[in-house]
Amino acid sequence: MQKITGFKLYNNRNGSNPKRVRMFLAEKGLEVDFEPVSFAKLEHRSPEFRAKNPMATLPMIELDDGTIITESQAICRYIEDLYPEPNLFGETPLERAQIEMWNRRIEFDVANYITMIMKHTGEFFAPVITQVPEYAEACRTDLMKKYDWLNEELGTRDYIAGDRFTVVDITAYGRIGMRDSANADWRKDHTNLQAWWDRISARPSANV
Numbered sequence: 365m366q367k368i369t370g371f372k373l374y375n376n377r378n379g380s381n382p383k384r385v386r387m388f389l390a391e392k393g394l395e396v397d398f399e400p401v402s403f404a405k406l407e408h409r410s411p412e413f414r415a416k417n418p419m420a421t422l423p424m425i426e427l428d429d430g431t432i433i434t435e436s437q438a439i440c441r442y443i444e445d446l447y448p449e450p451n452l453f454g455e456t457p458l459e460r461a462q463i464e465m466w467n468r469r470i471e472f473d474v475a476n477y478i479t480m481i482m483k484h485t486g487e488f489f490a491p492v493i494t495q496v497p498e499y500a501e502a503c504r505t506d507l508m509k510k511y512d513w514l515n516e517e518l519g520t521r522d523y524i525a526g527d528r529f530t531v532v533d534i535t536a537y538g539r540i541g542m543r544d545s546a547n548a549d550w551r552k553d554h555t556n557l558q559a560w561w562d563r564i565s566a567r568p569s570a571n572v
């Protein structure tokens with residue numbers, strides 16, 4: 365592992381989005397300083413934290429000059445530009461487009477359903493959103509159709525965006541990893557999804 369400087373990562377061990385960045389760093393063979401932020405103590409909703417990030421979310425990186433970057437994907441892209449190898453965002457214009465396409469599909473068409481289920485049912489989110497539990501149930505139903513679709517896609521290849529591991533697998537692994545908390549598991553006959561999950565779980569970066 366190469367220890368890098370220039371920024372620190374505001375991190376929480378339980379959050380799936382901070383995990384995306386930790387996993388991305390691990391795939392690159394990089395280590396960075398962490399600044400732990402407790403969700404349990406609501407440190408991310410404190411005035412001090414909000415002054416840096418009004419969205420009150422993690423992950424967040426702070427560059428040595430004080431510049432703040434949030435959004436897991438933006439942070440990963442920044443790291444990719446600084447440390448291009450191994451490539452996780454695409455080598456050619458075509459592959460970059462395919463990776464971007466799949467990343468958006470996963471974020472909007474799969475991960476967001478899990479997020480909505482969690483946000484519309486969890487006590488933790490009651491102060492920050494208008495909860496509509498019926499909406500969570502509708503998301504649960506629709507998520508199953510998305511699992512059907514993704515399961516079929518994964519019958520044709522080992523990784524979501526193509527024949528190799530990319531940032532899209534990290535995006536999906538992070539949020540899909542929260543499916544138990546959302547009580548939103550796929551069905552037993554979603555065998556390709558399960559095989560993909562097992563394949564990604566076997567990577568050392570999955571345990572960071």
Ligand SMILES: N[C@@H](CCC(=O)N[C@@H](CS)C(=O)NCC(=O)O)C(=O)O
Nearest residue numbers: 379380381382421422423435436437
């Ligand atoms: N789109 C953002 C989502 C960030 C996000 O929602 N992070 C969660 C942790 S996984 C969080 O900080 N939740 C705290 C809260 O909503 O109060 C990203 O990709 O970084």
